[in-house]
Amino acid sequence: AQKVTQAQTEISVVEKEDVTLDCVYETRDTTYYLFWYKQPPSGELVFLIRRNSFDEQNEISGRYSWNFQKSTSSFNFTITASQVVDSAVYFCALSGGAGGTSYGKLTFGQGTILTVHP
Amino acid sequence: NAGVTQTPKFRILKIGQSMTLQCTQDMNHNYMYWYRQDPGMGLKLIYYSVGAGITDKGEVPNGYNVSRSTTEDFPLRLELAAPSQTSVYFCASSYSGFYTEAFFGQGTRLTVV
Numbered sequence: 330a331q332k333v334t335q336a337q338t339e340i341s342v343v344e345k346e347d348v349t350l351d352c353v354y355e356t357r358d359t360t361y362y363l364f365w366y367k368q369p370p371s372g373e374l375v376f377l378i379r380r381n382s383f384d385e386q387n388e389i390s391g392r393y394s395w396n397f398q399k400s401t402s403s404f405n406f407t408i409t410a411s412q413v414v415d416s417a418v419y420f421c422a423l424s425g426g427a428g429g430t431s432y433g434k435l436t437f438g439q440g441t442i443l444t445v446h447p
Numbered sequence: 448n449a450g451v452t453q454t455p456k457f458r459i460l461k462i463g464q465s466m467t468l469q470c471t472q473d474m475n476h477n478y479m480y481w482y483r484q485d486p487g488m489g490l491k492l493i494y495y496s497v498g499a500g501i502t503d504k505g506e507v508p509n510g511y512n513v514s515r516s517t518t519e520d521f522p523l524r525l526e527l528a529a530p531s532q533t534s535v536y537f538c539a540s541s542y543s544g545f546y547t548e549a550f551f552g553q554g555t556r557l558t559v560v
Contacts, residue, residue, distance in 0.1 A: 333489070362546055364548060373552075373554065374539075376548040376549070376550070379546070379548050381546065420489055431545060432478060432495060433480070433495075433541045433545050433547070434495055434505065435480075435549060437482075437490045437491070439487065439488055440487075
């Protein structure tokens with residue numbers, strides 16, 4: 330069975346602070362994909378990043394960066410110089426299965442509520 | 448480009464009533480999904496479909512039914528609504544079903560009273 334754990338239920342920071350959201354996953358699959366989604370107060374889910382299990386390179390996109398470490402089964406997300414607009418619920422998700430047998434079914438973590446204060 | 452469209456956005460049902468949540472996508476995706484999101488929880492998969500005429504159960508299918516007669520539409524049917532079905536429901540679709548991201552609808556907030 331697959332499992333995704335986001336141990337931080339809520340994080341509160343002041344604008345311009347850096348913040349890291351933790352994600353730890355469990356899977357027996359050798360091929361899998363990890364995702365981060367953002368859910369702003371309006372409620373929709375917005376895709377942020379996808380990473381496959383064979384690519385452990387870190388990625389940076391503007392103020393966002395992601396650290397994938399297979400050795401610790403972690404896929405952490407850092408926001409640099411946070412802004413009020415970053416306030417949202419952030420979900421880490423996992424899709425696994427060799428040959429695409431997962432059919433894209435996502436296992437989600439519980440989500441981390443990030444509040445950025447001005 | 449509309450993406451994934453869900454209707455209605457909000458609905459209040461009485462216990463025992465039935466309803467259908469509509470979902471349509473215009474991206475020609477074969478893979479479609481229904482998730483529910485309970486307060487403080489992540490999303491859980493209810494049903495999914497890998498193409499027209501093919502559906503299968505997810506993690507929490509009890510009390511729901513689906514059909515997929517066309518590539519575009521994937522309605523979710525609630526029979527005999529119960530308070531435990533109070534939740535936010537999300538429909539999603541994806542191109543490949545594995546290595547591509549899922550696109551989500553705006554969600555339907557359902558309350559059963």
